[in-house]
Amino acid sequence: MFDPEITALSVELLTxxxxxxxxxxxxxxxxxxxxxxxxxxxxxSSDVVNGGxxxxxxxxxxxxxxxxxxxxESHGAVSEPVARAMAExxxxxxxxxxxxxxxxxxxxxxxxxxxxxxLVHFACASAGATAHRERRFGDQGRDEIRRxxxxxxxxxxxxxxxxxx
Numbered sequence: 001m002f003d004p005e006i007t008a009l010s011v012e013l014l015t016x017x018x019x020x021x022x023x024x025x026x027x028x029x030x031x032x033x034x035x036x037x038x039x040x041x042x043x044x045s046s047d048v049v050n051g052g053x054x055x056x057x058x059x060x061x062x063x064x065x066x067x068x069x070x071x072x073e074s075h076g077a078v079s080e081p082v083a084r085a086m087a088e089x090x091x092x093x094x095x096x097x098x099x100x101x102x103x104x105x106x107x108x109x110x111x112x113x114x115x116x117x118x119l120v121h122f123a124c125a126s127a128g129a130t131a132h133r134e135r136r137f138g139d140q141g142r143d144e145i146r147r148x149x150x151x152x153x154x155x156x157x158x159x160x161x162x163x164x165x
Contacts, residue, residue, distance in 0.1 A: 002038050002074075003147070009154040010038045010045075016161045017048040021099040022155075024157060026052035027065050027090035029103040030120060031146050050096045050161045055086065071100065078115050080101050087123035089144050098160050099125045100153045104135075105126035106145045120149050124156040126164065131156065 002010070017024055026036045027043040036052030039045050053064045056157030058077055066089035067082055072083040075081045088100035111117035123130055134150055137145050 001041055004152075005131035006038050006147070006150055006154065007041070009151060009158065010042050013154055013158045013161065014042055014048050016043055016158055017098070020046070020161060020164055021044065021136055022164060023040035023050045023095075023160055024048055024095035024161075025050050025090045025096035025099040026100040026153070027086040028052065028054055028153075029056055029061070029086075029101075030106040031102045032056060033147050034146060034150045035100065035102065038150055046127070051094045053090055053093065055089065061086060061103075064099070065093060076115065078105055078119060078121060080121055080132050080134065083123035084125075084132055087130055091125040097126060097164070098157055099156060100157050101125075102149050102153050106142045106149075107139060108142060111139075118145055120152070121143065122149075122152055124160045127159050131160065132143060 024077050033054045055061040058072050065086045067085040089100045091099035101123045105111045107117035117139040120135050122133045
């Protein structure tokens with residue numbers, strides 16, 4: 001179902017997390033659950049994956065991941081502060097060691113001069129730290145932006161897992 005690169009990254013992440021006794025959660029907007037789907041496509045992933053939230057609407061970001069509505073209003077859903085709040089809220093809600101969040105503009109519409117199609121914010125929360133990355137993939141088409149976002153999210157989780165003792 002997933003391409004070989006995503007499957008390989010998923011297996012690597014699950015192995016690292018399993019070896020270190022870490023659990024994982026996802027909070028996804030523009031990827032619509034693809035990261036959780038990639039992880040749970042691997043047999044035995046239930047010993048690492050606690051769950052995933054698809055927070056496509058602003059209301060869902062607030063209700064499910066605890067993102068303050070005022071934060072979304074002041075920065076927009078596609079922003080560093082919202083990505084960070086999504087990751088931190090998802091980690092808490094799903095009681096996970098690590099949580100990754102993805103929010104972006106996958107297109108083909110919805111972009112603007114300041115937030116163009118292909119802009120995606122990622123955050124990865126762990127105990128005491130939340131890392132952020134911004135990627136501008138360009139207008140490569142919705143499927144490719146989402147595919148690249150899944151790869152980036154898995155890589156962030158793997159990096160965070162490897163940083164844990």
